[in-house]
Amino acid sequence: MITVAALDSLPTPVVAIELEAMEANIRAMQEVCTRHGVQLWPHIKTHKMVEIARRQLAAGAAGLTCAKLGEAEAMLPSGVRRIFIAHSLVDLRQAPRLRRLRESLDELVLAVTSPLHAAALERLLAHAGLTLPVLMAVDTGLGREGARTAAGAQETARAIAASPHLRLIGLYTHEGQTYGLPPAERPAFTRDVLARLAAVRDTIDPRLTLWPGCSVTASTMAQLPGVHAVRPGAYVLADLALAETTQVVGREGCALTVVATVVDKPEPDLALIDAGSKVFSSDKTPAGHAGRAADGRDLNVVRCNEEHGYVRGSDVAGVAIGDRIAFIPAHVCTVVNLTDTVAVVAQGRLAATWRVDARGKVT
Ligand SMILES: Cc1ncc(COP(=O)(O)O)c(C=O)c1O
Missing domain, CATH: 3.20.20.10 (Alanine racemase)
Structure with a gap:
């Protein structure tokens, strides 16, 4: 699983790949x-x-x-x-x-x-x-x-x-x-x-x-x-469609995460993060989640505006402004197509930045 600390030097939201899992x-x-x-x-x-x-x-x-x-x-x-x-x-x-x-x-x-x-x-x-x-x-x-x-x-x-x-x-x-x-x-x-x-x-x-x-x-x-x-x-890279909906892989097979920062808590059981539909895309799981916390906490991206993700779940009480959380996206393909680069984490450290070469290549 991505160690969020490996991405400390980068601004969020950041799309990260754990090399060993991939x-x-x-x-x-x-x-x-x-x-x-x-x-x-x-x-x-x-x-x-x-x-x-x-x-x-x-x-x-x-x-x-x-x-x-x-x-x-x-x-x-x-x-x-x-x-x-x-x-x-x-x-x-x-x-x-x-x-x-x-x-x-x-x-x-x-x-x-x-x-x-x-x-x-x-x-x-x-x-x-x-x-x-x-x-x-x-x-x-x-x-x-x-x-x-x-x-x-x-x-x-x-x-x-x-x-x-x-x-x-x-x-x-x-x-x-x-x-x-x-x-x-x-x-x-x-x-x-x-x-x-x-x-x-x-x-x-x-x-x-x-x-x-x-x-x-x-x-x-x-x-x-x-x-x-x-x-x-x-x-x-896998995603929630493969790890949850179909259960073809375990969470450890999910090599890509969206790491986002909690930017506000307007209600006790609602956290807002700095990644919305421009990062997660509009795809969701059948349960309506654009992403779920990779570390197993009950933190679910239940709604997206362009630059805001709405996070709900029983663990929201435990998160604070400034916390960085890695989310497994609902559908990995559409997430990759929205980012110019991905951060590559190997052995718990930031190892490289890869270009998404065919990003937006739809012709
Ligand atoms: C023609 C074709 N082949 C293969 C695939 C791969 O599917 P998956 O991403 O489910 O492995 C797709 C996915 O849309 C497809 O359209």
Whole structure:
């Protein structure tokens, strides 16, 4: 857990990463993937940092997953050679950037999310003069991109086969609805997602590879037969969604905290801190918390204005103006995207400041 004292020299609010906890998360996920011969393509949308991507690759990640071209471009200094962009690219203006990105890598894999999208991506790649491997999206219950039925997937596969610049290599899904499942239902659910993906695949071509992707299911998926690659993102830093809502990790796995200062106590059971929605983002746990004290005290960020967090809980009586408190955020990915830098704490000391290289890279 972050020692708040390590950050004494810094103004708050400060977003801090405990290096040992993060490295343990990287090692654990890589270890299960390596043991079962499954490729790990971590999604970098969570951390957006070259320093972290470099560590994931050094541990054995086969490639990186990115949401946007800008994220992929920002990760090139990590030395990455293979990138999967898990989004529906359509804009012809992106052709020159795609060409440059492809030239910087050994392999660039793109997503195809519907027959209509296959046509749009075909236009873009023809414009760019590129022929690229693609993964086809299958919706396994989230209700976002991807084929809803086997017939829909077959239609997308036919559209890809009719597109000279697209080469189908596999099927992917993001089973993000698992965040809302009771933990006891998760193992059966995970097997079911994979079975549905495999069943759809078998109606198209049994040689196609399967790429599920979500931190909640990743380590279970990696142990199931037939999975080619997993793409977890949040696992690397973790948050309340993983430590409390889904209980996939313990609190010790939460490597990132927001350290904030108590600036006032307008009521005996209300403390105001100097971090609001511009630090925590507007994401909350199902219990309505933007953050909870990392040290186990009952201190919950129950509401945010832009620059104020409202902290309530049975331990508020014990906090005073000037106290610094480390909070685990509800959702780590959106917190990282709001900060230029993070403070890195190693062995209880401030060890480095890392730039959030892909911060705001949404194009
Ligand atoms: C396409 C895709 N793959 C992988 C992930 C990683 O999910 P998580 O952060 O839950 O590990 C996401 C998350 O939004 C995603 O959208």
